[in-house]
Amino acid sequence: MIEQQLRDTGDFLALTLANPDGLSPCHFTLDNGTAVEVWDTGVIAFQPVNYGTKDIILSCGVHGNETAPIEICAEIVKDILTGKLLLAERLLVLIGNPAAINLGKREVTENLNRLFSGHHSKGAGVINAERKRAKDLEHYVSRFYQQSEGERQRYLYDLHTAIRGSRFEKFAVYPFLHGKPWRKQQLQFLAACEVTTVLLMQTAASTFSYYASNTHGADAFTIELGKVQPFGQNDMTRFAKTAQTLRALLTATLAELPPFSAAHFHLYEVYRAINKQTQDFKLHFADDVENFTSYPMGTLLATDGDLEYRVEREGEALIFPNAKVAIGQRAMLMVIPKDVSKQLI
Structure with missing residues (x-):
């Protein structure tokens, strides 16, 4: 059948x-x-x-x-x-x-x-x-x-x-x-x-x-x-x-x-991963913010209880932000531009 x-x-x-x-x-x-x-x-x-x-x-x-x-x-x-x-x-x-x-x-x-x-x-x-x-x-x-x-x-x-x-x-x-x-x-x-x-x-x-x-x-x-x-x-x-x-x-x-x-490419590498540690994790930007958005140095990105996550590097951009993930899982990646010209075959 x-x-x-x-x-x-x-x-x-x-x-x-x-x-x-x-x-x-x-x-x-x-x-x-x-x-x-x-x-x-x-x-x-x-x-x-x-x-x-x-x-x-x-x-x-x-x-x-x-x-x-x-x-x-x-x-x-x-x-x-x-x-x-x-x-x-x-x-x-x-x-x-x-x-x-x-x-x-x-x-x-x-x-x-x-x-x-x-x-x-x-x-x-x-x-x-x-x-x-x-x-x-x-x-x-x-x-x-x-x-x-x-x-x-x-x-x-x-x-x-x-x-x-x-x-x-x-x-x-x-x-x-x-x-x-x-x-x-x-x-x-x-x-x-x-x-x-x-x-x-x-x-x-x-x-x-x-x-x-x-x-x-x-x-x-x-x-x-x-x-x-x-x-x-x-x-x-x-x-x-x-x-x-x-x-x-x-x-x-x-x-x-x-x-x-x-x-012809926009190539990035992960600078850091921000993991959700408590139920109090909160993102401090609008829900409709696009992937690869950048903010000025020092901008508050997220809080998790007493922890604060701020922009640490020029050109740092966010990707995959999701406050609803389970505790212990990745809530956001921060990425920076990458030059790979010497690391390709």
Whole structure:
């Protein structure tokens, strides 16, 4: 029944949302020879007959209310299943948190994007659906990458939209590489997706992209494509270039990328993370302040009980401010411009 539904409609998103707690595995072959495997709800793998050297993972819906990336990935899957898009590379598509998508909420119980690299199993006796899903998603990523042999290029693009607007509408988070150089080719690819603002992380993290990068050596990114909107309210023309570039990567029709030029990018590194320590944590700026906003030296940014957080450096900008996170979690990052010209390959 699953196979026939997917052959008829290509609507894997509808199938996933109708079965948020699980989906029986199945496999079949499209008329063009592409092998299709459904591993779970929101987890579908494709292997074309003569595939290239890239193992690509596209993930979306890790936060359930970030709908534009879900629509982008759902349309790609539909076009593959209905024969409109002919793959040239192996592909795994992950719809991260179907239960939260159904609720129209960022999460059901816990932030899924803080539970990878084993964080799903930390905290004695803490069990919930997001922790189980994080563990399962780690397993599916490992399974996909380990199924192919030989010299392979591994990629994971985890697509999001942000809670608030941004001075730069689209930006990417490049996970901490533990001293390894950043890759020009990946920055060039991001630019082709109209993503020219990149935050270079300086510490290990519990995010999905860091897990794929650190555990599997993948070129992995968290990519923020704009601001959160409900289904049906996204202006998909704003994401057209991103979707077009992803499709070109999947079909091996990507045009030669322009040479890397630092002048075309806004590159930042994390200067400090501000974590919420008490329930009294409070941000001292408007709720609609955009990501990458800067303030004068000494400006009060947040208080947490008796603690005060003020601007410490010229050019310091804020990103991902969220006073509603759980105690102990990151409530805001402060970033500064970064020159990477000597740290690229």
